[in-house]
Amino acid sequence: MLLLAIDTSANASAALLETTGAGVAVLGSFTSLVGNDHAEVLAPAIEALLQDAGAVRPDAVVVGVGPGPFTGLRVGLASAKTLAFVWDVALHGVMSLDAIALEAVATEPTGDFTVAIDARRKELYWARYHHDGLLADGPHVSLAEELPPLPTFGAGAGLYSERLAAIGATVVPGFDQAHPSAVSLGTSAARSLAAGRELLSTEPLYLRESDAKVPAVMKGKLL
Amino acid sequence: MSLSAPLVLGIESSCDETGVGIVRGTDLLVNAVASSMEEHVRFGGVIPEIASRAHLDAFVPTLEAALEEAGVKLADIDAIAVTSGPGLSGALMVGVAAAKSLALATGKPLYAINHLVAHVGVGVLDGGQLPEKLGALLVSGGHTEILQVNSLTDDVRLLGATIDDAAGEAYDKVARLLGLGYPGGPVIDALAKEGDPKAIRFPRGLTLPKFVGSAEEPGKHRHDFSFSGLKTAVARCVEQYQKRGEEVPVADIAASFQEAVVDVITSKAVRACKEHGIENLLLGGGVAANSRLRALLAARCASAGITLRVPPRELCTDNGAMVAALGAQLVAAGITPTGLGFSTDSGQPVSLISLAA
Numbered sequence A: 001m002l003l004l005a006i007d008t009s010a011n012a013s014a015a016l017l018e019t020t021g022a023g024v025a026v027l028g029s030f031t032s033l034v035g036n037d038h039a040e041v042l043a044p045a046i047e048a049l050l051q052d053a054g055a056v057r058p059d060a061v062v063v064g065v066g067p068g069p070f071t072g073l074r075v076g077l078a079s080a081k082t083l084a085f086v087w088d089v090a091l092h093g094v095m096s097l098d099a100i101a102l103e104a105v106a107t108e109p110t111g112d113f114t115v116a117i118d119a120r121r122k123e124l125y126w127a128r129y130h131h132d133g134l135l136a137d138g139p140h141v142s143l144a145e146e147l148p149p150l151p152t153f154g155a156g157a158g159l160y161s162e163r164l165a166a167i168g169a170t171v172v173p174g175f176d177q178a179h180p181s182a183v184s185l186g187t188s189a190a191r192s193l194a195a196g197r198e199l200l201s202t203e204p205l206y207l208r209e210s211d212a213k214v215p216a217v218m219k220g221k222l223l
Numbered sequence B: 001m002s003l004s005a006p007l008v009l010g011i012e013s014s015c016d017e018t019g020v021g022i023v024r025g026t027d028l029l030v031n032a033v034a035s036s037m038e039e040h041v042r043f044g045g046v047i048p049e050i051a052s053r054a055h056l057d058a059f060v061p062t063l064e065a066a067l068e069e070a071g072v073k074l075a076d077i078d079a080i081a082v083t084s085g086p087g088l089s090g091a092l093m094v095g096v097a098a099a100k101s102l103a104l105a106t107g108k109p110l111y112a113i114n115h116l117v118a119h120v121g122v123g124v125l126d127g128g129q130l131p132e133k134l135g136a137l138l139v140s141g142g143h144t145e146i147l148q149v150n151s152l153t154d155d156v157r158l159l160g161a162t163i164d165d166a167a168g169e170a171y172d173k174v175a176r177l178l179g180l181g182y183p184g185g186p187v188i189d190a191l192a193k194e195g196d197p198k199a200i201r202f203p204r205g206l207t208l209p210k211f212v213g214s215a216e217e218p219g220k221h222r223h224d225f226s227f228s229g230l231k232t233a234v235a236r237c238v239e240q241y242q243k244r245g246e247e248v249p250v251a252d253i254a255a256s257f258q259e260a261v262v263d264v265i266t267s268k269a270v271r272a273c274k275e276h277g278i279e280n281l282l283l284g285g286g287v288a289a290n291s292r293l294r295a296l297l298a299a300r301c302a303s304a305g306i307t308l309r310v311p312p313r314e315l316c317t318d319n320g321a322m323v324a325a326l327g328a329q330l331v332a333a334g335i336t337p338t339g340l341g342f343s344t345d346s347g348q349p350v351s352l353i354s355l356a357a
């Protein structure tokens, strides 16, 4: 099955995978090096991936549903939803932190671990996983101090290594710059599907309200 | 494809309306709009994050509804057009991401077009090709501009614009001050009919000689607008009544505020037309529905010998049909499509009618 994976929870990222059961071959992948160019680069990258693979359309689309900064996240979701609609192919959501968890499992952790990425405003998006990569708890958004005292994977851990060390959580070397990648996201999705697990809908995991405040004058107070 | 009457699908997401419209040349086939307006009511104005979330939810259903209502298949479309700016950046990105994906998956050419020029382009759907010596007055919650339209597809100039709040924004803020709810335009317009527009003399922004100058030596803001001082003046006025323990004459304030807005907009628009050889004026934007603006503009245009054209209300507010209409004009004029590599431009100038490839 030809699978297009998209994740824009951090940098814009896309991958074209050929899957046979749990087996995954990467036909091509793209990751932007810039943080805020999602709307600009994602579509041309997907077009190039398909052209290079000589494919007109994939058989399914999977997309990272966050958590992640909202504006970039929506670019991936709007793209995936529209592509799947036009191509008339299956569409699945995957929690974006699962992509890093898949890479973490490859290091053979002995127990539970945490995946954390930057949530801005001095907070982290994070989730706790079992040693085999199954989600145990989350995702959440909070200060670093609220993470469990576990080995922590992901760029969010790199940002707050001292504060995490203070609560007994350690930053796993080699993972302190890790962002969710479409290759890992797609691989994780393919394995879940092969194992008969359900994937998510494409409902974004914002984890935060819009922050809009009702002005005093709207609450019935004049001036 | 028929170059003279191409089938174009237009996408709009620059503010709180998710619009998908389809036109064939100058014929409107469908104008599907989903609005998140209700979600902004309790805040008294458009909240960009709420608008962006709503665009993401609404896009595919709106697209599907538009295609079904028009009885059009994506395969039949000749080109796609999308608003790339100006507008709210996060909101624009949802429509642009969707439009790019639509173009990618269908293989159709994509035009990234200017929202303000699309407000002018929509005129072709109501009465066909636009006349020469054309100008446009655009008034909405997001913009207030006077444009000179030498050619819809390659020469549009900005003659004047607001230097602070948009007129519709001033209506919303004043409605909030007066406890009238959101959106402010319709409620103030209705209430103004019961009040005396001469009761209070509110300031007309940027009308002092130092800003206006003369036709020969125009001042820096001859054709520009400013509404933030007016909003402050209304707040002061309400405050005065409250301090004195008197009842606030809401209808008189609404009428006097509306008169100040409409007087300055129409007099500046007509002057700009006269000084730039504009004989035909098109009114666009959501505030085009305002009864006093329409009446005073019609009267002042008539006495200046200017022909006024006002498209139907649903084409004046933000919508996808206006984007499609301008897109069709660009296709017919042989303009090269933009392709997939562009960025949104929240401050896109009117001179950029469509982004270059």
Ligand SMILES: [Zn+2]
Binding pocket: B115, B119, B140, B142, B143, B285, B317, B318
């Ligand atoms: Zn508009």
